[in-house]
Amino acid sequence: MAEEMNIAVLGFKGGVGKTTTAVHLALYLQQRCAAQAGTSQVSLLLDADPNRSASRWAERGSPFPVKVVAGDPTMSTPSGFQHTLIDTPARPTPEQLGLLAERCELLLLPCSPDALALDALMLTVNALDRLGAKHYKVLLTLVPPWPNRDGAEARSFLQQAGIPLCRQAIRRTVAFQRAALEGVCVNQLLDPRAKQAWSDYVAVGEEICHEQV
Ligand code: ADP
Numbered sequence: 001m002a003e004e005m006n007i008a009v010l011g012f013k014g015g016v017g018k019t020t021t022a023v024h025l026a027l028y029l030q031q032r033c034a035a036q037a038g039t040s041q042v043s044l045l046l047d048a049d050p051n052r053s054a055s056r057w058a059e060r061g062s063p064f065p066v067k068v069v070a071g072d073p074t075m076s077t078p079s080g081f082q083h084t085l086i087d088t089p090a091r092p093t094p095e096q097l098g099l100l101a102e103r104c105e106l107l108l109l110p111c112s113p114d115a116l117a118l119d120a121l122m123l124t125v126n127a128l129d130r131l132g133a134k135h136y137k138v139l140l141t142l143v144p145p146w147p148n149r150d151g152a153e154a155r156s157f158l159q160q161a162g163i164p165l166c167r168q169a170i171r172r173t174v175a176f177q178r179a180a181l182e183g184v185c186v187n188q189l190l191d192p193r194a195k196q197a198w199s200d201y202v203a204v205g206e207e208i209c210h211e212q213v
Contacts, residue, residue, distance in 0.1 A: 013120035017141035061183025113154035
C-alpha cells in the first residue's frame with residue numbers, strides 16, 4: 001500500500017452513502033493498519049460536508065476510534081496520518097473538485113442502483129473526465145437483496161459504459177442507519193445482518209489497499 005493515501009468520497013447527489021462509506025472505510029483502514037503501524041491513530045476522517053453528518057456520527061459514538069476533523073474540501077489536513085478519508089458535499093464546486101482530484105490518490109464515487117443516482121453519477125464522471133482525472137472508481141451502494149436485479153443491472157450498465165467499478169458492492173440494510181444513530185461501526189451492532197454489512201466494507205477496503213500497492 002502507498003505510504004500515505006487520501007481518498008475522497010464524492011458525487012453530485014446526496015443520499016447515496018457517501019458519509020456511510022467515508023466513516024466505514026476510515027474505521028476499516030484504522031483497524032487494518034493501527035497494529036502494524038504501532039500507533040492508535042492512522043486514519044483521519046475529514047468531514048468536508050457542511051451537513052457535518054460524519055462529525056455528528058463520531059460525537060454520538062464518543063470515544064470514536066478515528067480522529068475526525070471538520071473543514072472544507074480544500075483545507076490542508078494534519079500530517080502524520082496514513083490515510084485520510086474525505087467526506088465531501090453533494091455539490092462540490094469545480095475548484096473543490098479540481099483540488100480533490102489533484103491531492104487524492106483515489107476518488108470513490110458511491111452510487112445507488114437507481115435512475116436518479118445513475119444520472120447524477122454520469123454528471124460526476126463527466127466533470128472528472130473534463131478535469132483529466134482518471135483515478136476514480138464507482139462503488140455501488142444501497143443494493144437491494146436478491147431477487148431484486150437493480151444492483152446487477154446498474155453494474156452491467158456501468159461496465160458497458162467503461163466506467164471503473166469496485167468489484168464489491170454494499171448491500172442495502174437498515175443496520176447502517178442504526179450504526180449512524182448509535183455513532184458506531186456497523187460491526188458493533190448485535191445483529192448477524194450487521195456483520196454481513198461490515199464484510200462488504202471490509203472487502204472494499206481490501207480491494208482499495210491491494211490496488212494502491
Ligand atoms: P450521503 O452522504 O451520500 O448523503 P449517507 O451516507 O448520509 O449518504 O446515507 C443516506 C441515508 O442512507 C442515511 O440514512 C444512511 O443511514 C442510509 N444508508 C447509507 N448506506 C446505506 C446502506 N448500505 N443500506 C441502507 N441504508 C443506508
